[in-house]
Amino acid sequence: QNMAITPTHFCGPKCSHCCLILSIWGIIMLFILGILFSNKSIALIRDAPDNTASGMNTTATACY
Numbered sequence: 001q002n003m004a005i006t007p008t009h010f011c012g013p014k015c016s017h018c019c020l021i022l023s024i025w026g027i028i029m030l031f032i033l034g035i036l037f038s039n040k041s042i043a044l045i046r047d048a049p050d051n052t053a054s055g056m057n058t059t060a061t062a063c064y
Contacts, residue, residue: 030063030064031063031064033060033063034060034061034063034064035060037056037057037059037060037063038056038057038060040053040056044056047059
């Protein structure tokens, strides 16, 4: 009996390059946010849990 061979890829090279670039950008952004939260940036205090310095450290650790 003939079994059909299914392709293992589901996106082409342009789509995979786009996903690669978006993934690298996400890693860079998380690293930058981790640095900013570690330095207790005033602009990000509202994004920290309970608006405290310990909340900023927790968020920085989550970014790394």
